[in-house]
Amino acid sequence: MALAKRIIPCLDCDKGRVVKGVKFLDIRDAGDPVEIARRYSEAGADEITFLDITASHEGRETTVKTVEAIASQVFIPLTVGGGIRTLEDIRTMLNAGADKVSINTAAVTNPEFVRQAAEKFGSQCIVVAVDAKKVSAEGEPDRWEIFTHGGRKPTGLDAIEWARRMVSYGAGEILLTSMDRDGTKIGFDLALNRAISDAVDVPVIASGGVGNLQHLVDGVVQGGADAVLAASIFHFGEYSIPEAKQFMADRGITMRL
Amino acid sequence: MNRVAVIDYGMGNLHSVSKALESLGSDVQVEITSDASRILSADRIVFPGVGAIRDCMAEILRLGIDVIVRDAVDARKPVLAICVGMQALMQSSDENGYVPCLGLLPGSVQRFGGSGTLLDGQGNRLKVPHMGWNNVHQTRTHPLWQGIEDNSRFYFVHSYFVNPADQSQLAGETDYGHRFAAALSRDSLFAVQFHPEKSQHCGLQLLRNFLAWNGQC
Numbered sequence: 012m013a014l015a016k017r018i019i020p021c022l023d024c025d026k027g028r029v030v031k032g033v034k035f036l037d038i039r040d041a042g043d044p045v046e047i048a049r050r051y052s053e054a055g056a057d058e059i060t061f062l063d064i065t066a067s068h069e070g071r072e073t074t075v076k077t078v079e080a081i082a083s084q085v086f087i088p089l090t091v092g093g094g095i096r097t098l099e100d101i102r103t104m105l106n107a108g109a110d111k112v113s114i115n116t117a118a119v120t121n122p123e124f125v126r127q128a129a130e131k132f133g134s135q136c137i138v139v140a141v142d143a144k145k146v147s148a149e150g151e152p153d154r155w156e157i158f159t160h161g162g163r164k165p166t167g168l169d170a171i172e173w174a175r176r177m178v179s180y181g182a183g184e185i186l187l188t189s190m191d192r193d194g195t196k197i198g199f200d201l202a203l204n205r206a207i208s209d210a211v212d213v214p215v216i217a218s219g220g221v222g223n224l225q226h227l228v229d230g231v232v233q234g235g236a237d238a239v240l241a242a243s244i245f246h247f248g249e250y251s252i253p254e255a256k257q258f259m260a261d262r263g264i265t266m267r268l
Numbered sequence: 269m270n271r272v273a274v275i276d277y278g279m280g281n282l283h284s285v286s287k288a289l290e291s292l293g294s295d296v297q298v299e300i301t302s303d304a305s306r307i308l309s310a311d312r313i314v315f316p317g318v319g320a321i322r323d324c325m326a327e328i329l330r331l332g333i334d335v336i337v338r339d340a341v342d343a344r345k346p347v348l349a350i351c352v353g354m355q356a357l358m359q360s361s362d363e364n365g366y367v368p369c370l371g372l373l374p375g376s377v378q379r380f381g382g383s384g385t386l387l388d389g390q391g392n393r394l395k396v397p398h399m400g401w402n403n404v405h406q407t408r409t410h411p412l413w414q415g416i417e418d419n420s421r422f423y424f425v426h427s428y429f430v431n432p433a434d435q436s437q438l439a440g441e442t443d444y445g446h447r448f449a450a451a452l453s454r455d456s457l458f459a460v461q462f463h464p465e466k467s468q469h470c471g472l473q474l475l476r477n478f479l480a481w482n483g484q485c
C-alpha cells in the first residue's frame with residue numbers, strides 16, 4: 012500500500028517510426044510506435060516516453076499525428092520529448108494527447124522557458140531532461156556538469172545546482188541521463204542519481220546505462236530514483252516488462268503488478 | 269446515443285479523457301464544450317482540470333461553469349470530476365495563497381507536507397508532486413467501483429490534496445504520507461483525484477461504470 016516505482020519504456024522515433032528497432036517475437040510492424048506503445052501498455056508499462064529525433068519540419072507534423080494515434084489507444088501517461096522549444100510546441104503536443112513534455116536543450120539555452128511553460132501549463136506536465144557527465148578527476152569529490160548535443164557540448168553548469176534551479180522554475184519531474192553511461196549497459200551512474208534525487212523534491216527518472224534487471228533495482232534502491240527509463244533491454248526482448256517488475260518486487264520494491 | 273459533455277474551460281488536455289470515453293463504445297458521443305445548453309442537455313458530464321487552481325477558478329467563473337455544474341448536480345445528472353476538477357468542487361484551496369472554490373462539497377484543499385517536508389511512516393522523505401500509481405481503498409460501495417478490485421492502483425499527479433469536512437462523502441482513500449481523499453461522492457456527483465483516463469484497465473472500468481450510471485447510489 013504505497014506509491015509504486017515506475018518502469019518507463021522509451022521509444023526513439025524519426026518521422027513517426029521507431030528507429031532503434033524493436034524485436035518482439037510476434038509483432039507485426041517493429042517500426043510502428045503505436046503498436047509498440049500499445050504492446051508495452053498491455054505488458055504493464057507504467058508510462059510511455061516518446062522521444063522525437065526528427066529534424067525536419069515536415070517530420071514534426073508526422074510526429075504530432077503519431078502522438079495523437081498513441082494517445083487515442085494507450086491509456087497510460089505519455090511523455091513527449093525532443094525538439095520542444097516554444098510554448099506553442101508544448102501546446103501542440105498536449106493537444107495531440109501528450110500528458111507531459113520533456114524539455115532538454117531549450118532549458119539550457121533559455122532557462123526562463125521552463126518557468127513560462129510551468130506557469131502556463133502547470134508543473135505536472137513539465138519534465139526537464141538533465142543530461143549530465145562526470146567532470147571531476149579521480150580522487151576529487153564527485154562533480155557532474157550539464158552537456159548538450161548528445162553529450163558533446165559542455166555548458167559549465169553544475170548538474171546538482173542546475174537540477175535544483177529547474178525545479179525552482181517549476182519542473183515537475185527530472186529525467187536524469189548519465190551521458191557517461193548512456194548506451195553502455197553497465198548500469199546507471201548511481202552516485203549521480205542519488206545526488207540529484209536528494210537535491211530535489213520532485214520525482215527523478217533515472218536513465219542511461221541499463222543492461223540488466225539488477226541495474227533497475229540499483230537505480231531505485233541506491234540511486235533513489237522514483238522511476239526508471241529504459242529502451243534497448245525491452246526493445247530487443249532481452250527482458251519483458253512483467254519480468255522486470257516481478258524482479259524488482261521480489262527485491263522489496265513497491266511495483267504495480 | 270450516450271452523450272457525454274466534457275466541460276472545456278481552456279485548461280489542459282481534454283483529448284485523453286475524450287478518447288478514453290470514446291474507446292468504450294460506438295454509442296458514446298463525446299462533446300468538448302463550454303456551452304451551458306450543450307452541457308446540460310448531455311446525458312452525463314465530465315468536469316476535468318489540470319494546472320493551477322487560481323487560473324482554473326478564474327476561467328470557471330468567467331465562463332459561468334460554476335452555475336452549470338451546480339445546476340447539473342441539482343438536476344441529479346451524473347457528473348464525474350477529475351483531479352483539479354475535484355479540487356474546484358471544495359470550499360477553498362490553499363494553492364496560490366488562498367482561492368475560494370465552488371463549495372459543492374464541504375472541505376478544503378491543502379498541500380502535501382504543508383510548507384515543510386512530507387514524510388512516510390518510517391521518516392523517509394516523500395517526493396511532491398505525488399506522481400505515479402497508488403492504491404485506492406474503496407471506503408464504501410458505489411456503482412462507479414463496480415468490477416474494480418479494492419486497493420487497485422490508479423495514476424495520480426498532484427501536489428495538493430482534498431481534505432473533506434464531511435466524512436460520509438468519502439468514497440475512496442489513498443495513503444501518501446497520510447491518508448487523503450482519492451474519491452468523494454454526493455448524489456449524482458463523483459469526484460476523483462486520480463486520472464481514470466490514464467489508469468489503464470481500472471481507469472477504463474471506472475469510466476465504463478460512469479457511462480452506465482443513472483446518478484443514484
